[in-house]
Amino acid sequence: MDDQRLDRFFRRLRVRDSLRQAERDALSKAAGPTLHFAPGELMAHYGSSPSKSLLLIQGMAARQNTVESGQQQITAFHIAGDFVDLHAFLLSRLDHDVSAMSAVAAVEFSHEALRQITEEFPHLTRLLWLSTLLDGAIHRQWLVAMGRLTAIAHMAHLFCEHFVRADSVGLAQDMSFPFEITQQELADALGLSNVHVNRTLQELRRQDLVSWDTKTVRIIDWERLQEVAQFDPIFLDVVHTPR
Amino acid sequence: MDDQRLDRFFRRLRVRDSLRQAERDALSKAAGPTLHFAPGELMAHYGSSPSKSLLLIQGMAARQNTVESGQQQITAFHIAGDFVDLHAFLLSRLDHDVSAMSAVAAVEFSHEALRQITEEFPHLTRLLWLSTLLDGAIHRQWLVAMGRLTAIAHMAHLFCEHFVRADSVGLAQDMSFPFEITQQELADALGLSNVHVNRTLQELRRQDLVSWDTKTVRIIDWERLQEVAQFDPIFLDVVHTPR
DNA sequence: CGCCACTTTGAAACAGTTCAACGTCAGTGG
DNA sequence: CCACTGACGTTGAACTGTTTCAAAGTGGCG
Secondary structure (H helix, E strand, O other): OOOHHHHHHHHHHHHHOOOOHHHHHHHHHHEEEEEEEOOOOEEEOOOOOOOEEEEEEEOOEEEEEEOOOOOEEEEEEEOOOOEOOHHHHOOOOOOOEEEEOOOEEEEEEEHHHHHHHHHHOHHHHHHHHHHHHHHHHHHHHHHHHHHHOOHHHHHHHHHHHHHHHHHHOOOOEOOEEEOOOOHHHHHHHHOOOHHHHHHHHHHHHHOOOEEEOOOEEEEOOHHHHHHHHOOOHHHHOOOOOOO | OOOHHHHHHHHHHHHHOOOOHHHHHHHHHHEEEEEEEOOOOEEEOOOOOOOEEEEEEEOOEEEEEEOOOOOEEEEEEEOOOOEOOHHHHOOOOOOOEEEEOOOEEEEEEEHHHHHHHHHHOHHHHHHHHHHHHHHHHHHHHHHHHHHHOOHHHHHHHHHHHHHHHHHHOOOOEOOEEEOOOOHHHHHHHHOOOHHHHHHHHHHHHHOOOEEEOOOEEEEOOHHHHHHHHOOOHHHHOOOOOOO
């Protein structure tokens, strides 16, 4: 019997490849209890060596680092269906904090159980590996956007990325998707100041590209938004291929 | 018999975990011919679906993207012992170009052979997975440095990172390591203009932190360089642990 | 020797930051 | 029920790190 809590995760994997029943069973069996986190709460700590990884099933989380000046940099956002820190399964220590942006629910997977999966299910292992590779691909796009795009293109790019990601797990409808974070948090992801995020957002609204009321992003002109962002979804690898 | 060409790669893996003889044999058997690339030559193309991945054994390569303005952003540098595009094994299409920065030699691994390894060698599979996770960790540090550090700290951070990486494959000596790229290429990695890279470099030299003659970086004051860079090698995961 | 790619310098322009104040709204308690 | 609070969003103005453009210097190589 499939664990219902894993539905969005299965859906995400199935966008890229097929999942056999035995593989779904193995994941369902490996799934531990559901954990809940309040907005702002840390789900995992810099420097720690967790013995479990968390699969997000509700809310939004971010990976972030703090620099000496006290400023923060968010390096990834995660939504339902994302493994937040699957990389912690093999990395000996966490190189960032994981924090809950909203009220979060997550399913625990012990590294022991994941290890067992890698011993017995090579194809499923490749899919889990793939899921960390997608994180890496997103990191690269953020680097390109941060290094070589203007603030407005960078922000547009993030909205494009999240629309496609939300859509691939069934979280988007009517060209909109949940995006419950503050402007300061968005600034920490884009590497900008909160003031400039505010102004950039106004410009995106003025150009009738998107609206955002701190709960939901609505894309008003998908074509032009992608142009402004120079967005090419190739990096999200939404292609069904056997791996 | 171990394939000598893989020595630096084995050495890199052994920094993190042990490698059994059977695993070294499997990799040696999977290794294909050596390919050579001239400086500036593309080793893999954006949008392509390579059926092989390349393990660098000599020279330096970069992954890069080009934006509409014609500017480039480098998202990763690779040195001998690095798998340049192991992620291409599971991603359906490449989201960047791979280009040779200097004269490069690389060993080809067919995806078919890699797939066979994942079917038969779970532990080795975890190590290969780990090697792509390290790339991801480096991406995250680049994001933090790009978003929240000044140009001088960012550049210092890159030098720190490369010193540790070069050292872990035996390429560093006397506090110096090969770094044969142009200032423009460094600018493309840092997300800066070549002019500002030049000035930032002068400042690092003036403060007696590093010297660089476009062939070799020499670290003059390792302690202070790390401070300036806010460098913490935790993300390079140089800890020997069974995985 | 001369070329070409690369590095260095100067000066003006600009994107984004900082600081400080003000506006808005939801939640809380009197 | 309304005043108070605190977090978040918005605005203006001065400032700064970085870019851009343009020109001059350097050095390796055919």
